[in-house]
Amino acid sequence: MTTTTEKTPSPETPATDAAAPVFTVRDLWKVFGPKAQRIPGNEEFAGLSAAELRERTGCTAAVREVSFDVQRGEVFVVMGLSGSGKSTLVRTLTRLIEPTSGSISMDGKDVLAMDKNELRELRRHKAAMVFQNFGLLPHRTVLDNVAYGLEIQGVSKAERRAKAMEVVAKVGLEGLEDRRPTQLSGGQQQRVGLARALAVDPEVLLFDEPFSALDPLIRRDMQEEVIRLHREEGRTMVFITHDLSEALRLGDRIMLMRDGAIVQLGTPEEIVANPADDYVRDFVQDVAREQVISVRRAMRPAEGDEAESGAAISPDTLVVDAIEAVARSGSYCRVVDNGRTLGIVDHEQLLAVVAGLDSDPQDKEVAAV
Numbered sequence: 001m002t003t004t005t006e007k008t009p010s011p012e013t014p015a016t017d018a019a020a021p022v023f024t025v026r027d028l029w030k031v032f033g034p035k036a037q038r039i040p041g042n043e044e045f046a047g048l049s050a051a052e053l054r055e056r057t058g059c060t061a062a063v064r065e066v067s068f069d070v071q072r073g074e075v076f077v078v079m080g081l082s083g084s085g086k087s088t089l090v091r092t093l094t095r096l097i098e099p100t101s102g103s104i105s106m107d108g109k110d111v112l113a114m115d116k117n118e119l120r121e122l123r124r125h126k127a128a129m130v131f132q133n134f135g136l137l138p139h140r141t142v143l144d145n146v147a148y149g150l151e152i153q154g155v156s157k158a159e160r161r162a163k164a165m166e167v168v169a170k171v172g173l174e175g176l177e178d179r180r181p182t183q184l185s186g187g188q189q190q191r192v193g194l195a196r197a198l199a200v201d202p203e204v205l206l207f208d209e210p211f212s213a214l215d216p217l218i219r220r221d222m223q224e225e226v227i228r229l230h231r232e233e234g235r236t237m238v239f240i241t242h243d244l245s246e247a248l249r250l251g252d253r254i255m256l257m258r259d260g261a262i263v264q265l266g267t268p269e270e271i272v273a274n275p276a277d278d279y280v281r282d283f284v285q286d287v288a289r290e291q292v293i294s295v296r297r298a299m300r301p302a303e304g305d306e307a308e309s310g311a312a313i314s315p316d317t318l319v320v321d322a323i324e325a326v327a328r329s330g331s332y333c334r335v336v337d338n339g340r341t342l343g344i345v346d347h348e349q350l351l352a353v354v355a356g357l358d359s360d361p362q363d364k365e366v367a368a369v
């Protein structure tokens, strides 16, 4: 794994403070196939590629010794090509798929020790899933579909109607409450699916490629919707996608998977600026770097009296915005944090980012798995 240092709390640690992770996953494996239990941790199979493992054992290691934390309030994106293990991994979080080995805790509670009732509670109240195929009930109205999760929780009719109306408005479906799913566009149906998950007010929303069936413009709309909701509510989100631009747009952090294992875990900026290996480098090679990388990575030390005056920008300013600020200033901009000048950016630094000449070999070492 890369730039994030992860502590290993005991699965029993009660997570009462806001700084504690929502999910803590350690050494997780999910192996499909005969005698799956023999695969995790077995030296004999450790060096085999996915294809070799399948050939030798008939097993598929869909999730392979994966460890990570999901922090409270973040959008945690799980990204990878088809078959890399994204869906399997996210389904193990609430044990829709039983892991083969490893540990998972949510809010400090050991998920693998939960009984049926606790699991039901976990899936209904704490970590609601938004699926790609919406899972809507065709004979129910939009409002009744949205209220469905509350209905199975036994919430009274008046209360669930009120709550459903509230979330219908929140996702921009006002006026469509009485329609049936077939009378809605794909994007609108996805909003119903999202509203239904939101109605139960879960601590975490788990999205399994929810927008991949939508056409690009509607998809963009839905991404904006998720960003807006996240900004308004700060709810923790785990979002699966195979689409890099979607991952970069939505993710606070991105976990890139390949053949069931983590290739890199970091912020979009860390992944684009410091790909952990050639696989990630290939993945991100067409990204417009100036739209992801901030001046924090581009600046140079101030020389002479540069630190004293000149236009100021914050360290989080994206290079694309800094280019405009530098052009307007006519010379350079100071990168200022809390009144302190951290460094300077001028045309030279910013162009180096655009041209991909800015990689810092030291950073790369830190980022390598």
Ligand SMILES: Nc1ncnc2c1ncn2[C@@H]1O[C@H](COP(=O)(O)OP(=O)(O)OP(=O)(O)O)[C@@H](O)[C@H]1O
Residues within 6 Å of the ligand: 032, 033, 060, 061, 062, 080, 081, 082, 083, 084, 085, 086, 087, 088, 089, 242
């Ligand atoms: N029930 C199963 N039995 C056997 N193999 C499975 C099963 N479910 C998934 N796999 C295999 O596990 C691997 C990971 O699958 P998974 O669906 O998690 O990948 P993914 O990254 O979500 O792919 P996609 O983007 O296509 O949905 C694949 O090789 C898949 O064939």
